[in-house]
Amino acid sequence: MSQLNRPKSPTEEAKEEDLAQYGSGPLTLEELEEKYPNRPRNHSKTLPFSELYRSLFNPLNENKKQPAPAGRPIPRSKLGPHGQAKVSPHEQRRHIIERFVSRWRSEVGPDFYPALRLILPDKDRDRGVYGLKENTIGKLLVKLMKIDRNSEDGYALLHWKLPGNTAAARMAGDFAGRCYEVLGKRAMRVDPGDMSVGEVNVWLDRLAGASGEAEQMPVMEEFYRRMNAEEMMWLIRIVLKQMKVGATERTFLDLWHPDGEALFSVSSSLRRVCWELYDPGVRLEGEETGVTLMQCFQPQLAQFQMNASFQRMVEHLQVTEEDPEFWIEEKLDGERMQMHMVEDESVPGGKRFCWWSRKAKDYTYLYGDGFEDDNSALSRHLKGAFAEGVRNCILDGEMITWDPDTDKIVAFGTLKTAALSEQKNPFNQKGPRPLFRVFDIVYLNDQPLTRYTLRDRHRALEKAVVGEPRRMEIHQYEAATSHEAIEPLLRKIVAEASEGLVLKNPRSMYRLNSRNDDWIKVKPEYMSEFGESLDCVVIGGYFGSGHRGGTLSSFLCGLRVSENYIKAGANPEKCLSFFKVGGGFKAEDYAEIRHHTEGKWVDWDASKPPSQYIELGGGERLQYERPDVWIRPKDSIVISAKAAEITPSEQFALGWTLRFPRFRRLRLDRTWDSCLDVDGFDQLRNRVDQELKERKEMNVENRKRKPTKRARRELVIAGADPGVAPTRLDVRKPKTKIFEGMEFCVLSESLKPVKKSKAQLEALIKENGGQISQRPDKSSGMIIVADKKVVKVASLIKEAGGADVVKPKWVFDCLAQIKGLGDDESYLLPFEEAHLFTATEEMRERAAKNSDQFGDSYARDVDVDELAEILKGMPKAEDRDENGFDPNEFLDQLEEHGHAVGGTKGTIWRRCRVHFALGEGVSELRTLRLEHYIRFGGGEVVDDMDDKKITQIVVVAADAKSQRALAADVRSRVSSWRQVPRIVTSKWVEDCWKESTLVDEEPYAPS
Incomplete structure (x- = not known):
């Protein structure tokens, strides 16, 4: 028999697997031999991957379901047939692990590292991150199995937190379990596959090194082809690092070696634990269990x-x-x-x-x-x-x-x-x-x-x-x-x-x-008894994961609109999103909430949000903190929540939210229309700000005095104590009368010069005497305000004759102009071109007369930022200079005099001459965007690749394979140049733009 065809011995197979597993990892086999010459060698091939879950994971999971051990004395039900005490779940757990470890030592060898890094994937520091979360894996599996994303199983994978009636949907909150149900119908094999623990590690290393779906898909295909549904389920748990088998790393490390946990604490390395402590009979010396220089330890x-x-x-x-x-x-x-x-x-x-x-x-x-x-x-x-x-x-x-x-x-x-x-x-x-x-x-x-x-x-x-x-x-x-x-x-x-x-x-x-x-x-x-306590209505719910899977585990709470909103035409039942709370609930709280809201929840449809009842941060387009399900306020419940403080936030429609919110209790004695509203919240916020200001002033005055003791008190809002009637606040009195007698219709949030939500903008107008309507009427003298082309604005523009829509900037300018001068309406500003979002020709002509040719207003003072914008629009004297003006020469002179000119997007690629090498299939739009980045950043885009003054060549390809081939071709063409340009991927351009500076080209060299 020839040497080539002779069967391999178990030792040779183990050596081959060893070479495959570590040869392509962070260390080459040669480096491994040099750094760990005395590392243990397994005498046989590693166990099949299926043995990991059959002999270890599944038994541990079953053991986890057993009740906790009873105390002493031991009840009769806990005694065996001959009166002996039954083995506790804790002892059973240790026996399961000990059996598996003992089997590995006898059948495989002393190197437990290949198995331990799969058992404790979240503690493995030698493998790179996968960059895969549940949603990404779900998309990969849908494509891999070629199922319709809108089918029952496709929808179940992509919306894994939502419950349902199918077998897969009933595994809500457990993504790996849901994958098992779907994969079980379409698995390539029913029996366990032939992949060994070592091979799984090799392919997981490749998955960690993959970038993008094109490289991840072949690895997932290999797993799918060679594993059954149960193996795939455990593999997904390993990738997500969510094992939860009921045993901690301390238990596994202690049962592998008595000093395992001590060495891991001072080194954070599973590899060191397995390769230095492979013999349980050899113990660490005292100094070896202490912290060591240049070895990462696990901190207190x-x-x-x-x-x-x-x-x-x-x-x-x-x-x-x-x-x-x-x-x-x-x-x-x-x-x-x-x-x-x-x-x-x-x-x-x-x-x-x-x-x-x-x-x-x-x-x-x-x-x-x-x-x-x-x-x-x-x-x-x-x-x-x-x-x-x-x-x-x-x-x-x-x-x-x-x-x-x-x-x-x-x-x-x-x-x-x-x-x-x-x-x-x-x-x-x-x-x-x-x-x-x-x-x-x-x-x-x-x-x-x-x-x-x-x-x-x-x-x-x-x-x-x-x-x-x-x-x-x-x-x-x-x-x-x-x-x-x-x-x-x-x-x-x-x-x-x-x-x-x-x-x-x-x-x-x-x-x-x-x-x-x-x-x-x-x-x-x-802490109990700290911060504000608020009664708010629940308007949305979010499904949980893990042991809360398939049930609502956190809730979106809102504030009902105030009397002013209702008078202006808002739905009295409408609520503005305020905060999301998921902490502080007990099992009985969840049960009580289910009891009072069952059958009243509605799935949230992003294309048709319930805007008549609920307003989210970011409006209908962005829908920040969008819940999985929503509920009408009149069908909902009121909860009391406490928090550390109130903080500004664009994520919620109110423009504010709670920091560290926690559930306190259900307020079943309260109805939705008796809880906190927007006006009550404003009053609370102003009061807290005033108390804080007074406290600071008092501390300054009395900083040398001994402070007197004051009893802690909790701020209770909207009748947080049972039996106390809710506070009904009067409509706010106007701060000024500048908008008195005027009717406004606000159609969008404000973007510039101040970012405010639609509700905040309406409140500002009302505070200064204006009336709010929710229905635009361009024929009644109403002032229509918008900063975005929302649906209502677009429909107004399409109507015959067009419409005059004013930017919120006009409101802010009016208020800024009267500051400190009283509130007489004679200070109301005329419209300027900068105030108009869209307008009829007649309005534009009138507005043009209220500012000079450069946009400087005749009627108001401009601030520094606006003046800078006006100056930018003026013709520069150098434009008329016969000798011309060289901006680069000017910037060079600035640098020579010690003035920094970087840090802005307009100077990123100054002195750079960039050529784009394009592969096949690259979209014209993508190329145009990259070229615009270079030009806007002060660089020059060079079309001729033979121009030897090029400083960077950007390789743009449709996929990784094309990119490598194109980069090799570019390198061969420029290798003989006296000054070889840097060859980078398109990500270098995007990252430079994002960081507003030139980043190092080295990490962006095409591999």
């Missing part, structure tokens, strides 16, 4: 105390009469980050950095690996941040966004953008930037500090870190000895729009991968 976390009082929270911190002190810190709205720093002479500057997030994502590429890292958003600014003699350290803290213009913390969602901007413009003194606030140190000069108390660690931190203002700072705390110190601080940080507080025990050690009572979170929504 703060505990939740949902219903505890402040006094109870402080008791949890183990205060004593001898040492009653505890610490209060502001909870920062950022990303938990650990920074490792070591001396390294091979790095310019002599210090090397690594940055990791709480979930062990490596952010060194973003924040920098050294003082001289040109791509660093932070490290390059930390040269003076450490005290002399600090050789190495590990700092624990929060990465936040700081805005130097306002000298305040910016919302967390801006952090990545700010860091990327800082990467490109490191010495720009304006705009948000990343700031690392350090609150703990766990390693210093080769010594782990986790066994020392927080008090001692903080002393070490203060000596080791000097800090760099607004780049890296030590987070400050306030020492307290009484729970009474908590509430004033919490009210202060809520007023400043911060997230909450953290209480810390200064006597505690640092406990890795632990959430315990040494650190306690205090957020406004965790």
Whole structure:
């Protein structure tokens, strides 16, 4: 028998699978051998993938359904036939895992890593992200199985949260379960497939590396062809990282090796756990279980105390009469980050950095690996941040966004953008930037500090870190000895729009991968008796997922329109969306809501929204926070909700919403028309603002006095106490009479110069004496206001003779002009061309006479922004200069004198000469858009590819394969040039435009 055709031994098969699995991963096989020469080798091929769910996942799921174990004494029902105690579900769970681990060791070998990364996919840091969520997977499966998206099964996959009557639809909220029902009817095979655990890992690596549907579809096809419906269900759970088999990572790691959980806590690496702890008989030494430089650890976390009082929270911190002190810190709205720093002479500057997030994502590429890292958003600014003699350290803290213009913390969602901007413009003194606030140190000069108390660690931190203002700072705390110190601080940080507080025990050690009572979170929504309490009507519902699947788990609440709206012609039953609440409900609350609303819910149809009853943020076109189902207010219920504060929001029709809303109770004693309305809300908001202002003034006056104790009180609105009649508010009195006797019809929201919803605009007009109508009448002298071409505006334009429609700008200009001068109607401004949205010829002629040739008004003062726009429209003197005017020369002169000219879209591609290499099938519209970006950004589009002054060549292709071929052809043509242009994909142009600056071309090179 020839060597080629001889059967392979199990060892050879395992080696081949090993090569396939790790050869294309983050490390090549050679690098793997060099880094892990003593890693364990399996003697046989990995188990079939089907064995994972048959021997492990399914038994664990069945065990999860058993009731919790009884306490002592053991009841007779819990005893076996001979009086022995039955095995508890917890013990059964451990037996299931132990059996599977034992089988793997005997049938496969000592390397458990291929299986463990599928068992704990959310803890696997070696595989890239898939970029796939439920909706994307649903679309892939619909195309893969070639079913109509509007069929019962297609609709069930694409609307997986909605319940229904089909078998698939009954799995509402469980996406993987719904996929199983649909796939079961069309699976390529009934019996389990032949894919091994190792092969599944190989294909999952390919799925993680795929970009876009064109590359994802072949991988999904392979899984679909070789797996049955149940295997596909578990595969989808692995991709979504939603296993929920009833056992935590601690259980799996402990049963693999006694030190498994300890090593994972200090390394965050499943690979290290499996390859260093493959023999249960070999234990880690004490120093091996501690934090290590340049190894990401699992940080200590703060505990939740949902219903505890402040006094109870402080008791949890183990205060004593001898040492009653505890610490209060502001909870920062950022990303938990650990920074490792070591001396390294091979790095310019002599210090090397690594940055990791709480979930062990490596952010060194973003924040920098050294003082001289040109791509660093932070490290390059930390040269003076450490005290002399600090050789190495590990700092624990929060990465936040700081805005130097306002000298305040910016919302967390801006952090990545700010860091990327800082990467490109490191010495720009304006705009948000990343700031690392350090609150703990766990390693210093080769010594782990986790066994020392927080008090001692903080002393070490203060000596080791000097800090760099607004780049890296030590987070400050306030020492307290009484729970009474908590509430004033919490009210202060809520007023400043911060997230909450953290209480810390200064006597505690640092406990890795632990959430315990040494650190306690205090957020406004965790507290009872805090913030505003409001009675609002439920107008929409959202279906949940997981154990809430198929039922309504959160609700959209609204405020009924005020008397002014009704007098102006609005439906008395109409409500404006206000906030969405899903926290604080108990099972009995959900049951009560179902009982009172059953049969009254209607599916939301985006093409025909119930505008006569409900108005959403963004109007009928955008429909922000659109619910799955809606309910008429008169058929609905009233709930009482509490919140930390009221905050502006364009996501809701009211223009405001609640921060941290939580359900308090059902108000079955209230009807929909007795709850809070828009006028009542305005009164509440004004009162809270006034109280806050008075409190601040009082604090300033009495800051040196000892504050007197005041009992906490809750603001209860619209009769929140049973038996108290609801407050009926009078119609607001006008602030001015400028619009008195005038009738308005507002047809859309305002976009410029101030963004306001339709309701806010109507309220503004009414506040100043105007009357509101909901039916436009162009023949009655009514002023019709709109800033968008909505349906009603379009129909008015089509009518014979056209229509005069005024922009909201006219309203704002009228009010701005009378500010401080009284409210006499003689200040009412004449219309100008800038005030007209659409108009008849006669109106345009009259309006043209009210401003000069450049648009400068004869009747009113213009602000700075409007004056700038007018000046832009004036002919420039250089246009008449015989020598001409070279804008690039002018900008060069500015730069020579130290003036920055970047940061605007008009200067992105200055000095760039760009050629577009187009593949077949590329749409003309897409090419035109890219060329416009270059031209608008100050660049030059070059048609001739032989022009050797080209600086960038943008490859534009219809798919990845065509892109690679086209890029190869371009490279061959320009490779001999003296100065070879950078070859990039079209995404480079789009990202430059988005960031308003040139981004590095390297990551955009076609692969």
